[in-house]
Amino acid sequence: MASIIAVVQKFPRTTATSPKRQLQSKLHAENIGMIFNRDSNCVEVLEGIDLEVGEGEFVCILGPSGCGKSTFLNIIAGFISPTSGQVSIDGEIVRGPDPRRIFVFQERGVFPWLTVEGNIGFGLFKLSRAKRAERIAHYVKLVGLEGFEKAYPHELSGGMKQRLEVARALAVNPDVLFLDEPFGALDSITRLTMRSELLRIWEAERKTIVFVTHDIEESIQLADRVVVMSARPARIQRIVNIDISHPRDISSRRYIELRNGIFEEIGLAHKV
Amino acid sequence: MTALAQPRKWEKYFWPLLAGCLFLLLWQFLVMWSDTRVFPSPVSVGLGMAELMHKGLLWQYILDSLRRVASGYLIAAILAIPSGLLLGWYPVAASVVDPVIQVIRPISPIAWIPLAIVWFGVGDAAATFLIFLASFFPIIVASMNGVRNVPTMYRRAGRNFGLSPAKIIAKVVFPAALPQIIIGLRIALGIAWLVVVAAEMIAVDSGLGYLVIDSRNSGKRYDLVVAAMVMIGLTGLGLDMAFRRTEKFKSLRWGFQNES
Numbered sequence: 001m002a003s004i005i006a007v008v009q010k011f012p013r014t015t016a017t018s019p020k021r022q023l024q025s026k027l028h029a030e031n032i033g034m035i036f037n038r039d040s041n042c043v044e045v046l047e048g049i050d051l052e053v054g055e056g057e058f059v060c061i062l063g064p065s066g067c068g069k070s071t072f073l074n075i076i077a078g079f080i081s082p083t084s085g086q087v088s089i090d091g092e093i094v095r096g097p098d099p100r101r102i103f104v105f106q107e108r109g110v111f112p113w114l115t116v117e118g119n120i121g122f123g124l125f126k127l128s129r130a131k132r133a134e135r136i137a138h139y140v141k142l143v144g145l146e147g148f149e150k151a152y153p154h155e156l157s158g159g160m161k162q163r164l165e166v167a168r169a170l171a172v173n174p175d176v177l178f179l180d181e182p183f184g185a186l187d188s189i190t191r192l193t194m195r196s197e198l199l200r201i202w203e204a205e206r207k208t209i210v211f212v213t214h215d216i217e218e219s220i221q222l223a224d225r226v227v228v229m230s231a232r233p234a235r236i237q238r239i240v241n242i243d244i245s246h247p248r249d250i251s252s253r254r255y256i257e258l259r260n261g262i263f264e265e266i267g268l269a270h271k272v
Numbered sequence: 273m274t275a276l277a278q279p280r281k282w283e284k285y286f287w288p289l290l291a292g293c294l295f296l297l298l299w300q301f302l303v304m305w306s307d308t309r310v311f312p313s314p315v316s317v318g319l320g321m322a323e324l325m326h327k328g329l330l331w332q333y334i335l336d337s338l339r340r341v342a343s344g345y346l347i348a349a350i351l352a353i354p355s356g357l358l359l360g361w362y363p364v365a366a367s368v369v370d371p372v373i374q375v376i377r378p379i380s381p382i383a384w385i386p387l388a389i390v391w392f393g394v395g396d397a398a399a400t401f402l403i404f405l406a407s408f409f410p411i412i413v414a415s416m417n418g419v420r421n422v423p424t425m426y427r428r429a430g431r432n433f434g435l436s437p438a439k440i441i442a443k444v445v446f447p448a449a450l451p452q453i454i455i456g457l458r459i460a461l462g463i464a465w466l467v468v469v470a471a472e473m474i475a476v477d478s479g480l481g482y483l484v485i486d487s488r489n490s491g492k493r494y495d496l497v498v499a500a501m502v503m504i505g506l507t508g509l510g511l512d513m514a515f516r517r518t519e520k521f522k523s524l525r526w527g528f529q530n531e532s
Contacts, residue, residue: 079428099434109425112526113447122443123433154526172433 023054026089026208027076027176033084034071044233045071046082051227051236055175058202058209060219062262063229069212070106070180072234076210077103077178089176099123101176102169106184108161110153110168116140117149119164123172139167142201159190163197170205179211183218195221199246216262220255221248228265238265312495317502320495329483333500334507337468337479340396344403345464352408353453356415357441360449366416373409381406381467385474399471399479406467407460414456418449451527458515465508480504 034046045068053059063069074080076087078097087094089101097103102123110119120139124132140149143163153161162182169177183191195218202209213219219226226240240262244254296314303313312320324330359366381402392398422445430444472481480500487496519528 077432079431097428097432099432101432103428103432105425105429109429111426111429111444111447113450113523125435125439152522152526 023056025052026055026057027051027053027087027210028089029072029076029085029087031085032072032075032082032087034068034075034080035083046075047233047235049085049234049236053208053210056206056208058211058222058224059227060223060225061210061212061227061229062216062219063214063234064231064266065214067229067231068234069214069229072229073103073178073180073210073212077101079103099172100174101178102172102174103178104165104169104180104182106180106182108153108158108165108185110161110165112153115150115152116145116156116164119153119168120171122168135171139171142170142204143167143197157190158186159194162186162194166198166201170201170207174207176208176210179209181213182211184213184215191218196247198222203246216259216266217250220258220262221250226262228262240265310494312498316495317498320493320499321502324483324496324499330503333478333480333483334503336476337472337481338507340399340471340476340479341403341461341464341468344400344468345407345461347400348404348407348460348464349411349457352411353415356412356453357419357446357449359412360416360419361441361445363420373412377409377413381463382470385471388471389475394475396476398475399468402467402471402475403464407464410460410463411453411456414459415449415453418452418456419445421452422448447523451524454518454524454527458512461511461515462508465504465511469504480507 029049029051032046032049034044036043036045049072051059061069061072071080075082076089076094078087078094078101081095111122114122117136117140120136121132124135127135136149140146143166145160145164145167148156148160153164156164165182166177183194186194199222211219211222220242223242226242228237228240229235230237240258242258244252244258248255300313300315303311321330324333359369384402384405385398388398388401392401426444426448427440430440435443468479469481469484472479473485476482477486480503483500484497484504487493487500518524
């Protein structure tokens with residue numbers, strides 16, 4: 001009981017203190033529920049999820065493996081329609097995927113039959129040839145793939161492939177990025193550099209980002225707010241404001257305090 | 273040399289060559305030792321081949337066989353790849369057509385010979401039709417399965433970037449399925465080469481298959497029969513080797529590796 005009270009004190013519910021919250025609302029998920037029918041069994045994956053994401057905000061959705069957080073991301077991206085509830089973006093109800101909102105996949109979603117240039121230019125089929133080349137060159141540089149323009153994905157490392165996928169997404173100039181455990185398959189060193197790369201890109205381009213992860217540290221390093229999900233059926237257990245400015249010192253007291261709080265929230269002791 | 277070591281360059285050619293020579297020697301020895309009259313020695317096969325070449329028949333027959341394979345096979349590929357893609361894309365259509373395909377597929381194209389002759393007469397058209405039948409099914413099945421095995425992720429990415437369904441098929445599904453389609457094309461080419469020999473024995477009067485049956489019928493020239501068989505084998509090998517080169521294209525190589 002004492003620990004619960006402590007947690008509550010650590011995360012004051014006063015949302016008004018966060019400057020990000022005064023941003024215009026970008027995405028609004030209302031009462032999202034999802035039931036899958038598998039072999040005549042009904043599996044309830046999501047239950048009554050309400051979430052509002054501000055323009056230019058970086059939100060991490062954190063939860064245990066298989067809790068349904070990827071399903072939720074697929075719903076707000078428009079790939080699956082929910083059993084109940086609705087998602088609206090810019091006040092418009094989401095009825096399917098849209099190039100204004102790009103999904104970056106868990107596994108490496110780059111097209112292996114296209115070169116780096118071909119992948120980045122994939123969504124740019126409406127532009128003129130010159131415009132497209134210019135856009136490709138810009139994003140090749142932004143994600144640091146200069147010199148690999150003609151390389152195929154199987155000639156790149158895992159981290160480079162993931163950067164390529166982010167570049168392909170950014171090239172169509174979307175307002176929202178959905179990232180589904182994008183760094184999950186990378187080794188821990190690459191993962192760290194990828195996080196700071198992503199923050200650098202986010203600061204340069206100011207997209208609204210919804211980032212799904214099961215990595216507590218990752219969520220605290222990246223997000224403005226961390227949405228902690230419960231086990232299945234997933235509900236929002238708590239939303240944690242990460243009130244540390246970037247670049248974040250991951251050995252600062254506040255960081256450790258927030259991390260410990262989330263560990264306790266999820267019901268894990270962080271002792272190995 | 274351990275099992276894991278890469279063979280050295282000379283070894284790559286030396287051992288197969290040595291095995292080939294030993295095989296020919298053993299063949300020659302067995303023919304001489306058994307004093308058989310119904311199986312020619314490699315020397316007489318070589319002489320037979322030289323005779324055919326001298327008459328200008330060898331190249332002409334090889335080219336005739338290749339021409340028939342090429343036309344039947346190309347028509348099959350042109351029809352089977354798009355229909356396979358569409359059937360893979362629309363599972364409902366596939367479930368309607370699939371039983372028919374599965375019943376016709378195991379029927380050897382040879383069994384179609386009587387019908388082929390009734391429909392097309394004795395001649396090139398009948399042979400081409402048989403090769404078409406032989407190639408069509410492996411290609412359509414490979415294309416269908418290729419589409420079905422395209423990861424959902426790629427299709428979703430295509431939709432996400434705002435591509436129309438037609439464009440998704442052309443720019444995402446087709447290239448993603450291409451490695452599997454190529455495997456189907458390669459299998460089909462092998463079968464087509466098997467079938468052309470059978471077709472030429474019955475339906476036409478040129479080509480390597482005709483050479484086999486004609487050499488036997490006109491004078492029991494078993495040296496020419498075996499010479500034709502050797503040429504069938506070598507040409508088939510050449511076709512397959514040429515085909516395997518496609519796997520080395522960079523935009524395809526991902527599909528032929530264990531780890532991409």
